Amino acid sequence: MKLKILGTGTATPSLQRASSSYLLSTTWGNILVDIGPSVVRRLLEYGYTTDDVDMVVLTHFHPDHTVDLATFLFASNYGEVTRKKPLILLGGQGLEGFYENFVRLYRWLSPVGYDLILKSLPAGEWSLGEVSIKTSKTNHNPESIALRVTEGKREGKRIVFTGDTDFSKDLVALAEGADLMVSECSFPERKVKGHLNLADLQRIVKEAKPRQVILSHLYPDWDAFDGVLHAPFLLGIDGLDIEL
Ligand SMILES: [Zn+2]
Numbered sequence: 001m002k003l004k005i006l007g008t009g010t011a012t013p014s015l016q017r018a019s020s021s022y023l024l025s026t027t028w029g030n031i032l033v034d035i036g037p038s039v040v041r042r043l044l045e046y047g048y049t050t051d052d053v054d055m056v057v058l059t060h061f062h063p064d065h066t067v068d069l070a071t072f073l074f075a076s077n078y079g080e081v082t083r084k085k086p087l088i089l090l091g092g093q094g095l096e097g098f099y100e101n102f103v104r105l106y107r108w109l110s111p112v113g114y115d116l117i118l119k120s121l122p123a124g125e126w127s128l129g130e131v132s133i134k135t136s137k138t139n140h141n142p143e144s145i146a147l148r149v150t151e152g153k154r155e156g157k158r159i160v161f162t163g164d165t166d167f168s169k170d171l172v173a174l175a176e177g178a179d180l181m182v183s184e185c186s187f188p189e190r191k192v193k194g195h196l197n198l199a200d201l202q203r204i205v206k207e208a209k210p211r212q213v214i215l216s217h218l219y220p221d222w223d224a225f226d227g228v229l230h231a232p233f234l235l236g237i238d239g240l241d242i243e244l
């Protein structure tokens, strides 16, 4: 699998960090995890188009994870190249209601020339060829999910995306032995309920033992961070490529 970090930011608008978002290329297709502000632009900056995306995952419905879905769906209908191939939209509980409200608000977003498949997977497993997706709920919102994508039948590569979350045992279980964990780590020290700081993340990593951990969903507190991160931790930056 190939991962492109499209964004590592948050609700705070930033010139350095687009909203947290990741494009994972698998043998099944390209999976886009979260689609907040600036993400469609980032896709183009890194050489992709919306048509390259086969699935959009919404880890939850906060605007910093969903706003550019409007940009994406509108472009799929009325952009220079209109979409023909199916699009899967995967999310947690309440996905259908969220989607209905979203397209009702803008009116021009319902698919015109392609099939949109809504897949609600609050806590479960779904296989697509040699790729399987496992989700679990996180401590953030009623609908928020973390996901683990595995490619390959046996001993496959495993990558975990936490979405927004606070500490939870479910997250530890999902991340156990992952090859890569892309984790929210909103603040180095400050504790905000529903999010992780570095100490929370270190606790998860100590138990789950993923091989590599990329910190993302970084609030501006991180700009003043003068500590040193040691392996397996790596501070995320937009544009980072990782081969698994
Ligand atoms: Zn967020």
Ligand SMILES: [Zn+2]
Pocket (backbone or CB within 6 Å): 060, 062, 140, 164
């Ligand atoms: Zn959130």
